[in-house]
Amino acid sequence: MTEQAHTGFVGHLIELRNRLMKALLSILLIFIALVYFANDIYSFVAAPLIANLPSTATMIATDVTAPFFAPFKLTLFVALFAAIPMILHQVWSFIAPGLYQHEKRMLMPILASSILLFYSGIAFCYFVVLPIILGFFTNTGPDMMTLAPDISSYLSFALKLFFAFGIAFEIPVAIMLLCWSGATTTKSLKEKRPYIVVGVFVVAMFLTPPDVLSQTLLALPMLLLFELGLILAAFYTAKPQQESEE
Numbered sequence: 001m002t003e004q005a006h007t008g009f010v011g012h013l014i015e016l017r018n019r020l021m022k023a024l025l026s027i028l029l030i031f032i033a034l035v036y037f038a039n040d041i042y043s044f045v046a047a048p049l050i051a052n053l054p055s056t057a058t059m060i061a062t063d064v065t066a067p068f069f070a071p072f073k074l075t076l077f078v079a080l081f082a083a084i085p086m087i088l089h090q091v092w093s094f095i096a097p098g099l100y101q102h103e104k105r106m107l108m109p110i111l112a113s114s115i116l117l118f119y120s121g122i123a124f125c126y127f128v129v130l131p132i133i134l135g136f137f138t139n140t141g142p143d144m145m146t147l148a149p150d151i152s153s154y155l156s157f158a159l160k161l162f163f164a165f166g167i168a169f170e171i172p173v174a175i176m177l178l179c180w181s182g183a184t185t186t187k188s189l190k191e192k193r194p195y196i197v198v199g200v201f202v203v204a205m206f207l208t209p210p211d212v213l214s215q216t217l218l219a220l221p222m223l224l225l226f227e228l229g230l231i232l233a234a235f236y237t238a239k240p241q242q243e244s245e246e
Contacts (some may be wrong), residue, residue, distance in 0.1 A: 186234050
């Protein structure tokens with residue numbers, strides 16, 4: 001019995017290693033396919049900033065290696081974001097054999113929606129949030145100031161926002177999982193709504209750059225997604241109870 005358990009444990013470790021290797025390979029292949037277009041990708045990400053710069057202003061590189069490493073780093077992150085469906089597929093393939101049939105039916109839509117919400121958060125940040133924030137920042141300085149953003153600093157700023165909004169948009173999925181697992185209930189979350197509102201603004205403060213505008217633009221969607229999560233969780237908590245009674 002002990003030998004069988006040991007063999008099973010080793011088998012799981014081998015499978016986990018293979019799944020991790022496949023996930024890393026998918027990131028590498030996407031990166032190789034995109035690295036030729038690294039400068040174009042950076043230009044696309046920098047477009048909201050360029051659109052708000054004065055006609056005489058340009059971006060600069062304060063480090064000799066920045067013109068190469070900034071687009072390179074961005075392309076690596078783009079490859080990681082693009083590979084998320086493949087990574088989650090490997091995660092699902094690893095845990096699915098240990099799930100009951102009704103658990104698979106419950107988790108598959110959550111897995112698909114988590115991917116969609118993550119990409120929606122990044123898109124919302126790029127098309128809505130960045131133009132507003134950058135338009136505000138580039139037009140509030142003194143007239144004698146010459147604006148010349150550093151390409152590496154802007155990349156760090158943009159990636160931080162992309163990641164923050166991508167994670168924040170997962171709130172409905174997190175609420176559904178918590179309610180489905182029995183860790184909490186929609187009634188309990190509704191009773192704690194005032195504390196959650198304060199907590200959302202605190203989390204937004206840590207996830208975004210240190211300015212009120214960025215924090216507010218992240219906190220408001222988070223609150224709306226929290227309410228959406230409560231609505232969806234009401235449907236998700238009922239099904240497992242019904243199936244357990246059967």
